[in-house]
Amino acid sequence: MGLYPYDPNHMKKGTEALDWPNLTAIQPVAGLIPEALRLVTKRQDAGTRERIFRIGDSVRNVYLVISGEARLIRLDRRGKEVILQRSRGGFIAEASLDSRNYHCDAIAAEPTTLLLCPAAAFRQALERVPAFSKAWQSQLAGVVRKLRAQCERLSLHSAADRITHYIEAEGTDGVVTLRQTRMAWAAELGLTHEALYRTLRLMREEGFLEIDGNRICAKA
Amino acid sequence: MGLYPYDPNHMKKGTEALDWPNLTAIQPVAGLIPEALRLVTKRQDAGTRERIFRIGDSVRNVYLVISGEARLIRLDRRGKEVILQRSRGGFIAEASLDSRNYHCDAIAAEPTTLLLCPAAAFRQALERVPAFSKAWQSQLAGVVRKLRAQCERLSLHSAADRITHYIEAEGTDGVVTLRQTRMAWAAELGLTHEALYRTLRLMREEGFLEIDGNRICAKA
DNA sequence: CGTACTTTTGAATCGCATCAAATCTGGTGG
DNA sequence: CCACCAGATTTGATGCGATTCAAAAGTACG
Numbered sequence: 381m382g383l384y385p386y387d388p389n390h391m392k393k394g395t396e397a398l399d400w401p402n403l404t405a406i407q408p409v410a411g412l413i414p415e416a417l418r419l420v421t422k423r424q425d426a427g428t429r430e431r432i433f434r435i436g437d438s439v440r441n442v443y444l445v446i447s448g449e450a451r452l453i454r455l456d457r458r459g460k461e462v463i464l465q466r467s468r469g470g471f472i473a474e475a476s477l478d479s480r481n482y483h484c485d486a487i488a489a490e491p492t493t494l495l496l497c498p499a500a501a502f503r504q505a506l507e508r509v510p511a512f513s514k515a516w517q518s519q520l521a522g523v524v525r526k527l528r529a530q531c532e533r534l535s536l537h538s539a540a541d542r543i544t545h546y547i548e549a550e551g552t553d554g555v556v557t558l559r560q561t562r563m564a565w566a567a568e569l570g571l572t573h574e575a576l577y578r579t580l581r582l583m584r585e586e587g588f589l590e591i592d593g594n595r596i597c598a599k600a
Numbered sequence: 601m602g603l604y605p606y607d608p609n610h611m612k613k614g615t616e617a618l619d620w621p622n623l624t625a626i627q628p629v630a631g632l633i634p635e636a637l638r639l640v641t642k643r644q645d646a647g648t649r650e651r652i653f654r655i656g657d658s659v660r661n662v663y664l665v666i667s668g669e670a671r672l673i674r675l676d677r678r679g680k681e682v683i684l685q686r687s688r689g690g691f692i693a694e695a696s697l698d699s700r701n702y703h704c705d706a707i708a709a710e711p712t713t714l715l716l717c718p719a720a721a722f723r724q725a726l727e728r729v730p731a732f733s734k735a736w737q738s739q740l741a742g743v744v745r746k747l748r749a750q751c752e753r754l755s756l757h758s759a760a761d762r763i764t765h766y767i768e769a770e771g772t773d774g775v776v777t778l779r780q781t782r783m784a785w786a787a788e789l790g791l792t793h794e795a796l797y798r799t800l801r802l803m804r805e806e807g808f809l810e811i812d813g814n815r816i817c818a819k820a
Numbered sequence: 821c822g823t824a825c826t827t828t829t830g831a832a833t834c835g836c837a838t839c840a841a842a843t844c845t846g847g848t849g850g
Numbered sequence: 851c852c853a854c855c856a857g858a859t860t861t862g863a864t865g866c867g868a869t870t871c872a873a874a875a876g877t878a879c880g
Binding site for chain 2: 452454456457462464465474475477478479483506507510513514516517518520521522523524525527528530531532534535536537541567570
């Protein structure tokens with residue numbers, strides 16, 4: 381796991397200089413990270429299935445995914461992995477800033493590059509820079525809305541309803557492009573992967589869906 | 601629906617003067633509402649099933665439940681009511697502050713008293729009072745954690761597992777006291793009420809639960 | 821080129837949703 | 851005070867749909 385200071389002059393071989401201005405494209409609030417916070421931000425690379433932090437660890441950093449995918453996971457009683465959050469570009473575990481310790485594990489789902497903003501500096505930036513604070517509140521509000529939609533979806537009783545709801549909530553004009561395997565999608569929908577595959581086939585056969593690889597389009 | 605200015609001098613007959621200091625007991629952040637915001641805050645009473653705001657309405661107020669219960673609800677395709685949030689004391693629809701329009705309906709589940717903080721004044725207070733802003737961020741982070749726990753719970757496949765998870769997450773030392781009907785609890789657990797009743801009976805008969813009215817205690 | 825993981829389908833089982841109905845409860849008005 | 855009503859609670863019977871177990875084919879990656 382590589383860990384480097386942000387300062388391009390200190391970059392080790394094989395790491396690219398970070399393009400701060402473009403963080404705005406990743407997530408609006410990321411573009412507003414103030415100078416003082418940038419200066420203490422580190423960069424970290426993590427390989428597939430590598431652990432970023434563990435449940436119980438004290439919260440030292442706020443993590444920002446700039447490429448790849450990071451996941452918050454927890455193990456249920458049977459030891460099965462439950463995905464609590466997936467981030468492909470943007471912050472992860474936003475709510476941890478408010479805790480002393482992490483409530484779940486974070487892993488890289490593929491080779492992933494992260495920025496590590498020290499939590500203390502992050503809190504200080506929130507206190508001192510109103511625009512940043514405001515944007516962070518919007519960020520949190522967005523997470524809340526997204527989670528409410530997911531709860532609403534998970535409370536639907538049929539696989540087909542959850543798929544339709546997902547397309548409506550996450551897609552545009554009835555079209556959604558998946559950025560994950562179907563196994564992971566199934567878990568996000570609260571289904572077994574077998575149930576998802578079967579329901580997708582049925583919905584396609586009955587003309588409700590058009591499926592082309594990761595592009596899924598609702599028809600009726 | 602009664603609507604009164606907060607100022608006790610202007611209180612109409614039948615309304616009590618509000619006890620601001622004690623709002624801290626309702627929710628930490630509520631105790632930090634700054635003077636300027638208090639002065640423009642109104643009070644409102646709503647009867648059972650009365651609508652507080654509607655989906656699509658422009659966001660004019662932030663609502664704080666001081667007695668009774670308010671719910672955020674949405675109707676699924678079949679017209680069945682889905683509960684997105686229940687508040688018995690504390691803010692409701694926190695994320696709406698960041699939107700122009702409401703994304704769901706809010707109703708009173710029983711006779712309920714609310715405080716209405718004008719959204720513009722609320723945003724201004726967040727900008728001007730750092731302590732309030734910080735507390736609001738904690739509040740949002742708490743909502744995020746709660747919602748993640750609910751998503752985790754809803755992704756469990758068996759009724760018994762969801763009940764156990766609920767007791768662990770919402771209760772203390774394996775004991776939880778319900779503050780809602782079992783029908784509403786069933787909906788929150790993503791189950792039909794019949795499934796909940798049956799599973800509760802089975803778990804009780806098998807010695808996993810002890811049930812005394814609304815007090816439910818996990819044994820094994 | 822082999823290994824690990826995903827995708828896909830099959831068959832059997834089980835649990836939950838659904839429909840139905842009886843009892844219980846709290847609140848309303850006569 | 852009691853009759854009544856709406857909604858909550860509880861149990862029964864039935865069927866469907868999702869889980870579970872199993873296995874084959876496809877795919878990515880070193």
